[in-house]
Amino acid sequence: MPDSHTLFEITSRTIQRRFLMRPSREVNQIILGVIGRAQELYPEVSLYLFVFLSNHFEMLASAPGFGSISAFVGYIKSNIARELGEIHDWKEKFWGRRFRAIPVLDEAAMHGRVRYILEHGCKENLVARPGDWPGVSCVATLTEGAPLEGVWYDRTAAYAARREGKELSTEEFAQEYQVELDVLPGWDEFSDSRRRQRFRGLVRAIERETRERMELEGIEPLGVEKILAVDPHASPARPNRSPAPLCHAAARAVRSWYRRVHRSFVDAYRGASASFRAGEFGVEFPVFSFHPPLPYGVAPVLAAPG
Numbered sequence: 001m002p003d004s005h006t007l008f009e010i011t012s013r014t015i016q017r018r019f020l021m022r023p024s025r026e027v028n029q030i031i032l033g034v035i036g037r038a039q040e041l042y043p044e045v046s047l048y049l050f051v052f053l054s055n056h057f058e059m060l061a062s063a064p065g066f067g068s069i070s071a072f073v074g075y076i077k078s079n080i081a082r083e084l085g086e087i088h089d090w091k092e093k094f095w096g097r098r099f100r101a102i103p104v105l106d107e108a109a110m111h112g113r114v115r116y117i118l119e120h121g122c123k124e125n126l127v128a129r130p131g132d133w134p135g136v137s138c139v140a141t142l143t144e145g146a147p148l149e150g151v152w153y154d155r156t157a158a159y160a161a162r163r164e165g166k167e168l169s170t171e172e173f174a175q176e177y178q179v180e181l182d183v184l185p186g187w188d189e190f191s192d193s194r195r196r197q198r199f200r201g202l203v204r205a206i207e208r209e210t211r212e213r214m215e216l217e218g219i220e221p222l223g224v225e226k227i228l229a230v231d232p233h234a235s236p237a238r239p240n241r242s243p244a245p246l247c248h249a250a251a252r253a254v255r256s257w258y259r260r261v262h263r264s265f266v267d268a269y270r271g272a273s274a275s276f277r278a279g280e281f282g283v284e285f286p287v288f289s290f291h292p293p294l295p296y297g298v299a300p301v302l303a304a305p306g
Contacts, residue, residue: 007048008062014094021084022232023227030083048184053121106249108251128207135227142181142199143199152175153170268286
């Protein structure tokens with residue numbers, strides 16, 4: 001399985017792909033504030049790129065252990081669900097399922113995922129340029145050095161104050177955060193200006209290709225006005241569904257290697273799961289995995305420490 005330095009492309013979608021993260025000034029600030037708070041709580045996680053569309057987000061991140069990434073993304077998802085669910089009066093489940101993390105195993109694949117994330121908004125025919133997307137994006141930061149600032153609300157402190165009978169405004173529990181992006185692996189040899197120049201080149205290429213494609217297909221982008229007017233409870237009429245790859249790697253040998261490693265992991269997990277369900281609760285599971293649930297009313301009996 002991936003080691004501690006593996007880069008992951010992380011994706012998560014809202015329930016039924018509903019537009020529950022539809023951009024607005026308030027929504028954008030909340031999302032960025034939650035990410036900034038998560039960075040403070042999990043400083044070991046390196047965050048390189050991200051974009052939030054109305055019904056899903058994409059990130060590139062790495063950490064010394066996958067558990068840190070899981071906690072980092074879990075914190076972001078749970079807090080976005082709580083805050084935006086309240087804003088949009090959404091009482092049901094917010095996210096469709098657990099996030100997907102696909103390892104990015106070589107430099108060429110990393111460049112492909114960087115471009116893929118920057119293309120968001122354009123490839124869906126929502127806007128003609130990556131920088132036109134009105135939601136949370138790091139395009140302006142990567143190309144111009146613009147700050148990414150948001151607000152996080154300490155709901156725990158607010159709840160405690162209410163229990164004590166204090167009448168305080170929500171803003172008194174607001175804390176500003178600035179999201180910091182890490183330098184892509186292998187790009188630390190470039191200066192800040194050189195990195196921004198490279199990102200600007202990628203964005204210009206995306207703009208040119210988007211314009212040519214739209215002209216060829218005879219279509220126009222949806223546009224910011226219509227994006228902001230969409231009902232957050234609505235879903236796309238024709239959702240795009242495609243199977244996720246096991247990994248991202250440009251080299252065939254790397255993909256073949258990873259398939260073998262993954263197959264060994266799956267076999268080891270299935271064997272450990274069978275033993276666990278049979279009552280061998282001390283069985284060791286592969287790294288980056290969890291034991292399966294047991295039938296209701298059955299709990300593993302662990303030996304007391306010496």
